[in-house]
Amino acid sequence: MFIIGAIFLVAGMFIARPYCRFFCPYGVILNWFSRFSKYHMQITPTTCIQCRLCENSCPFGAIDKPEKLNIKEDKTVLARKFLILALIIPALIFVGGYVGRQMNETLAKVNPKVQLAQEVFRYNKIAKENPENLPENVDVEGFKASGKTEKELFKEAADKIEEFKMGGMLVGGFMGLVFGLMLAGLSIYRYRTDYTPNKGECFSCGRCMDFCPITIKNEKE
């Protein structure tokens, strides 16, 4: 846990907000909902003069660049893409859900109750096979002192693993949906004439505004 935390801290020195942008599941949902926001900041207060000064100014890479009309796809290709995506997104949700469900035991190992049951099981195994070298185990001792029986603990752990089937399926399905939507986003070409902030990814920090000559000019005036 500390190592992962340290890695994110060091990475944060070079990549802006790495966890929030690339790993946080809530960030993904925020991204989706932000796209429907009615009001959002703009880089330039009037018309973009295509000076390209703001092009690389965003630390989050959230500026969408203008797309030229000459690469516009024909309607047949678009229709085919739409059909494929309409099929592939539910398929990815299904695959993700299935894989997530199968991953229940791996995921359940993060649960403290399952971890304790594993500890008790390992301890008992050592006690049976090599009782002379039985190591001290604070977790197992703590469990013994609680007065709960091993049978109860194992049952609770087995129930927890079963619960993780549903949890794993939901997480897997969600990841499938995220992949599907990302794939869709990369398969659809939007035609823009201006540099505009991406509503989903922009944090509205306003750093790009400082690069816009029109804003600077207005401020000077």
Place this chain on the structure above:
Amino acid sequence: MNSKNNELWKKIAYGTAFFAVFIAILLIVNYIQYSQLDPVNAKIIENLMQRLNEDPNNEALREEIRSIDLLSRKAYFTSQWQIRMGGYLLLAAVALFVIAMQILLSGKREVEYLEKDEAFFAQAKARKWLIFGGLSLVMLALISAFLSHKQLENTFVQNIANDSLPSDSLSAENNQVNENEELAAEELSDTLKNIDSLAIEQTPFPTAKEVAENYATFRGIGGNGVVYKKNVPTKWNGTSKQNILWKIKTPLQGYNSPIIWGDKLFVSGADETKREVYCFDRNTGKLLWTHQVKNVAGSPSSAPKVTADTGHAAPTLATDGRRVYAIFSNGDVVAVDMEGNRVWARNLGVMGNHYGHSSSLMLFQDKLIVQYDQKSEAKVMALNILTGKTVWSTPRKVKISWASPIVVSTGKQTEVILVADPYVASYNPYTGKENWKIDCIFGEVGPSAAYADGVVFATNEYANLSAIKLGETPEILWQSDEYMSDVPSPIATKDYLFLITSYGAVACYGSKDGKKLWEHEFSTGFYGSPVLVNNSIYLIDMKGNTHIFIASDKFNLIATNPLGENSTCTPAFADGRIYIRGKENLYCIGK
């Protein structure tokens, strides 16, 4: 930033990165070596120590051991220092690398005029990476799922099944199976009764005849306190050694009472660190063997807190002539064969019990009955005598109880009867199914139930004395709140009930009508329970005096025999012999 400075920071970044990686590798190698070092248990030192033990006057060897030990410890602490210093160096290198990179990158913070954006190809490339990344993730997840699938769950489920498969038998759908099991067990019991001539080893549990010939559990057959032995002594004196055949100190203290099988007598003893089962030759008092109860899977490393007057070995043992069974305050239950070898052992969980566990073990055919009325999740359970596995376990909604189970045959059926706040309850010994229960008791229950002629008696201090008539619907026959007991159990005959108190009063009641027939105040109180032997009641007070009086409607004291030592136990009986456990010694009384 000028290019000269830029070059310098670049060199610093490269240098620190290389240095950090180098230090990290050294640290890992050092850590592996360090984790393998154990200066205290170095093999070479152990070998030399062994040689020194064989030749203790070898000074040169002693010096050699000292120098190797010093070297080994030095190496250990040097590695420790190296790891600590390496950590600081690594941290410094990483910090310098980060600073250098930041300065280098800040120099590049100028708007770059990119070439014409080829969005189409950029998106296609990103899509490929996304598909590749997604597929890799799915593959990794599938491999992980394949490797771990059902492994953990099966392990746990299997453990639950091994431990308690028959406990499911309490459910309604399995009742039929249990009925069959009950019938089969009854048939087996009948068959065994008819084949007494078979060698003992061929039967898994003793016949009723064998049990009656011995003294296998706390207070004899079924724990009911009624024994049938011949020529039992009535006169002795522990101080003058009159009729004392032998006396021996028990290695570890315990408040459990002796039990007997054949020529062997068993008791247990324990303190906070040790738990032991002792077997004595009951004819000579010689300690035949000691079984140390240790390395029991699941046993806690430290014993629970208990009060001095309960101790860690209060429950009396049980034996079936094939094995002897013992339970201790930390929840360890052990079965030892008649030669002192362990057959099985398990831990039932630490007892939630502020005085210490004291319920004695009881046997019924091939089942060891354990009254486990603890602070949370009270239950009564039957363990298989051959394996220790739970045969059935019935939860009980009761408070902590220090009483012991009794097993009685009512003519129609055999019942296990338990007493605990708030009820007296009966259980089917084959299935654990509750037969009946009556709310009539409360408080910290110590006395076990007594039974005679279809009536069960239960009592507890500040509650009452209740007589429960068994039948289709058991009901309270009579109750009294004049005399009640908090430790010793009552004893009943067909006509009378004798109630003993811890402050020294003894009262006799008519068993059917509850009419008080007599009362007598002894000068010393009682913790040990009474035993009825050939119409005489043997009762030991806390100073070790055994009072013998006739079980009749008039108080008729036959004798009072001093032991010369305090005792809170209940005696064990054999033909011509009485065995009493004093606070420190074990006595054999006979002519």
